[in-house]
Amino acid sequence: MVQVADRLFAALAVLRVVVTLNMLGLTLWRWQNFDRPAATLVVLAGLLVWTVVVLAASRVPARRTTWLMLADLAVAVGAMASTPWLKGEEFRATVPGFWVMGALLAWAVHWRWRGGLVAGTVLAVTDVAIRSELTQTNYGHIFLLLLGGTVVGYMCQSLQEMAAERARAEREAAAAAERTRLARAVHDGVLQVLGLVQRAGPEDRWDELGRLAAEQETRLRSLIHAQDTVDEHDRDPGGSDLSAALEALASRTVTVSTPGVRVPMAADRAAELVAAVRACLDNVRLHVGLDAPAWVLLEELGDRVAVSVRDEGPGFAEERLAQAEREGRLGVASSIRGRVAELGGTCSLVTGPGGTEWELEVPLSGSAGDGAAARGTEAR
Amino acid sequence: MSEQPIRVMVVDDHPMWRDAVERDLQAAGFDVVAVAADGAQALARFTAARPRVVVLDLQIPEPNGVEVTRRVLEADPAARVLVLSASGEQADVLEAVKAGATGYLVKSASKADLLDAVRRVAQGDTVFTPGLAGLVLGEFRRMTVPADADAGPAVPELTERETEVLRMVAKGMSYKQIAERLFISHRTVQNHVQNTLRKLQMHNRVELTRYAIEKGLDAD
Numbered sequence: 001m002v003q004v005a006d007r008l009f010a011a012l013a014v015l016r017v018v019v020t021l022n023m024l025g026l027t028l029w030r031w032q033n034f035d036r037p038a039a040t041l042v043v044l045a046g047l048l049v050w051t052v053v054v055l056a057a058s059r060v061p062a063r064r065t066t067w068l069m070l071a072d073l074a075v076a077v078g079a080m081a082s083t084p085w086l087k088g089e090e091f092r093a094t095v096p097g098f099w100v101m102g103a104l105l106a107w108a109v110h111w112r113w114r115g116g117l118v119a120g121t122v123l124a125v126t127d128v129a130i131r132s133e134l135t136q137t138n139y140g141h142i143f144l145l146l147l148g149g150t151v152v153g154y155m156c157q158s159l160q161e162m163a164a165e166r167a168r169a170e171r172e173a174a175a176a177a178e179r180t181r182l183a184r185a186v187h188d189g190v191l192q193v194l195g196l197v198q199r200a201g202p203e204d205r206w207d208e209l210g211r212l213a214a215e216q217e218t219r220l221r222s223l224i225h226a227q228d229t230v231d232e233h234d235r236d237p238g239g240s241d242l243s244a245a246l247e248a249l250a251s252r253t254v255t256v257s258t259p260g261v262r263v264p265m266a267a268d269r270a271a272e273l274v275a276a277v278r279a280c281l282d283n284v285r286l287h288v289g290l291d292a293p294a295w296v297l298l299e300e301l302g303d304r305v306a307v308s309v310r311d312e313g314p315g316f317a318e319e320r321l322a323q324a325e326r327e328g329r330l331g332v333a334s335s336i337r338g339r340v341a342e343l344g345g346t347c348s349l350v351t352g353p354g355g356t357e358w359e360l361e362v363p364l365s366g367s368a369g370d371g372a373a374a375r376g377t378e379a380r
Numbered sequence: 381m382s383e384q385p386i387r388v389m390v391v392d393d394h395p396m397w398r399d400a401v402e403r404d405l406q407a408a409g410f411d412v413v414a415v416a417a418d419g420a421q422a423l424a425r426f427t428a429a430r431p432r433v434v435v436l437d438l439q440i441p442e443p444n445g446v447e448v449t450r451r452v453l454e455a456d457p458a459a460r461v462l463v464l465s466a467s468g469e470q471a472d473v474l475e476a477v478k479a480g481a482t483g484y485l486v487k488s489a490s491k492a493d494l495l496d497a498v499r500r501v502a503q504g505d506t507v508f509t510p511g512l513a514g515l516v517l518g519e520f521r522r523m524t525v526p527a528d529a530d531a532g533p534a535v536p537e538l539t540e541r542e543t544e545v546l547r548m549v550a551k552g553m554s555y556k557q558i559a560e561r562l563f564i565s566h567r568t569v570q571n572h573v574q575n576t577l578r579k580l581q582m583h584n585r586v587e588l589t590r591y592a593i594e595k596g597l598d599a600d
Contacts (some may be wrong), residue, residue, distance in 0.1 A: 164468045195487035217488050256548045257510045259518020260470035295510055295552030299517060310551045354561070359552070 002061050004163045008156060016102040021053050022098045022245035035088045042080055045300045050075050051102070053145045059105070067101075069110055073119055076100040080126045083304060089132050104145065108153035178185060184191045191217055214252050221250070223245040239266040244300050245274045252283060253291060263305060269366055272339050273307065280309035280358045288313030288340030301361075303344075308359045336360075382594070385411040386502045389431035389560065391422040392464075393440045397487070401464075401494070402436060408495045420582035426452050426459075433460045433502045435494075436481070440474045446475040453480040460501045464494075474515050478584040483507035506574050513550035516580060523583055536579040536586070543560065545572040 005118060027034075027044060036041045054072055057063040080098040086095055094100075100123050108116030124142040131138060146235040176348040197209055251258040266271070284294045288311050299306045336358065340347045345362030388410045392398040395417070402412050407413045418424035418441035426434065434452055435505075438445030449461045450499035462483035463476045473484055483501040485494060486509065497507045508516075520538050538546070541562075549557045 116519075191487065192397050197399060214488060222484055234600070253511050255552055257514025258470075259521070260474060261518060261522075295550075297510070297514055297547070297550045299514075299547075300521060308551055325448040354557070 004156075005064075005109060008159075008205065009106075010066070012102065012105050012109060013055050013058060015105065015214065016055060017049060019098045019101055020048065023097050024046070026097055027095070030093070032105075032222060033087055033091070039082075041084050043079060043086065045101065047075070047079055047096060051099075053316075054102070054106075064110060069107060069115075072103040072106055073122060075102040077122060077126045080123070081139070081324055084130050090232045090378065094127070094130070100224050101148075104149045105152055108149050109156050112157040112173070113153035113353040114152050116151070116153030120146040120149035132186055162315070191220060194220070199360065205345050218250050219253060239264060241268045242270045243271065243298060246296055246307070247278065249274070249281065253293050254296060256296045256298070259300050262296065263300050263364075264364055265305070265364055269343055269362075271360055272343055273305075273360070274362060276336050277307055277309055278337040279339075282307075283336075284311040284313065284356075287316065303365070304363050306359060306361045308357055310355060312355040315353055315356050317351075384572055385409055386433060387411050387413045388433045388498060389414040389416065389417075389422070389426060389428070389429060389437045391416045391440060391445075392435075392437040393417045396439075397437075401439075404491050404499065409493075410498065412482050415542055419442075419448045422448050425488040427455060430456065431459065433462055433498055433593075435462050435498065436476075436478060437465055437487075438463060438465050444472075446472060446479050447489060449481050460504070462497055462501045462507065470511075473512060474519060477512065477516070477577065478580055480581060484509055484512045486511070492493040494576065496581065505570060506577055508549050508573055510550050510552045513546050517550055519580065531561060538579065540555055540591045542572050542574050542576050542579075545569060546576050549573065557597070 024044070027040070031037070054068065057068050064241040067247065071214075075094060076099070080094045080100065083091055083094045103225060104116065104119045104123060111118070124145050127138065127142055128134060159274045192250035194213040197213040212320075242265045247256050247258060281294055281296075284292055292311055294309060297306075297308045297310075299308075337347050340360050340362060343362045344366070345360060347361075348359045350357045350359075388405055390398055390401050390405070390412060392401070392415075398415055398417070402415055405412050411442055413431050414425040416425050420441075420443065422436070422442070424433070424492050434448075436445050436448060436537070440448070445449070445463065447500075449463070452459055452461060458481070460484065461481040463473060463478070463481045465473055477484065482504075483497055483506060485497050485507065489497070498560075500507055520543075544556055544562070548561065553561070555566055555573075557562075558569045559566045
């Protein structure tokens, strides 16, 4: 994670400039405290030169070597150690003062919390060693030195780990998008061929092949749609997409029409509703014929959805359903009416010589349960 | 069919498919005046060949099918666009219809269906699949979510009868079946369907105008 280290060193560079200016200002202000002005100037000049060197070197990752870090800390320790000689035994602030933060934080960035702790300890020991007497303020500074180095080091570590994680997630997302694109291209090509084979159909006595192609084509089409929905909403907590679930029912004989957008519904409710629709379609196959066409239409009506299932069979007497129910054959009643009622919806059936049409109306969300059911009934 | 063969252009980037459609159309007596493999070719050849019907795949290299539909109809409002789509790109189909396409067929439709669709679209009829009707119904339901009263031109809404007809189309009923069910003529059913498309396109223009007003594009 070179970028993270780069950024941290860039921030550290600004900090180094600030603490250097601070050091110069403080020295100027307390000039009368220095016993050896000439030597002090030399030390300050040395620190300035070193600051420029370390700033220049830190910009390039390859130059942030162990030697640079060691030298940086050594300069800080040396500058601190020169204080008793420059200011006399009785001094309060060291010559470099806060300037030593530069080296401390560089260690923290470079070697994480361990670096921060080691550099902090070295500086603290130096500070204690050069003083004739330890005040409470001195102790406070030492404590902060140790704590600051370690905490900043730990933060750098977390930051780098997070950046690594994000980079991995981004790579994965890009890979997934590319996979989807490729899959789409492949599917599209297959669809073309399947469509073509199918068109060559009846005239060329390729009936069976054409039928198989049509079947595969429909299946692939609903697969593609399902895949699209997953790509766009794969982290949606709202449950499943009723549009996609119903489109998966499409086949050679079953045409499914939807609003073309995601219709969100709790997964268990959607599954129940799809099961009811499947039962309607089973009825078509059973009573009209295996090859009988059927149409499914999904409509979104605000807080409800309407699903209708239509066939063009000969229809049946509604009395027959009631009779079957009385005789204890619960097939249609429980699998369609029962499921829809459980979802708090309503069910209507129109049947006649022109065909049969089920219309299932169900509230989108289950929490509104009974209220929605009542509304549904009123609307009829 | 009249003595003048219908001039058709086929736009598709799959050569195999393009050739097959071209062959079928020619065999059925249509005059295929141009073919194109991408949007740029389609627009250039459309101007030169002036076809009456453009049989258009939506998934073509830039500019895409929706854009081609818009530009073709801008150049010649009398032309007709029949969208032929492979993977059922629903959003794109809806956009193409809003841009003025008057027919839609999935590529798996039979040869006879395709020929019939080209003929009907050339006559000015609209060719709807149940799937497209479902999309349009959904689109109108989304549009009627009330906007601000003073937000500019009103959004055209479907009449009850138009909605009824559209639902029947979406349920797979033929125009003939709908006419019988509603005791109206085949022509009337056709008109209702055409009106829904016109309103959809009008809504698209209203939306564009509204967008222009918002963005201050029409400020003088």
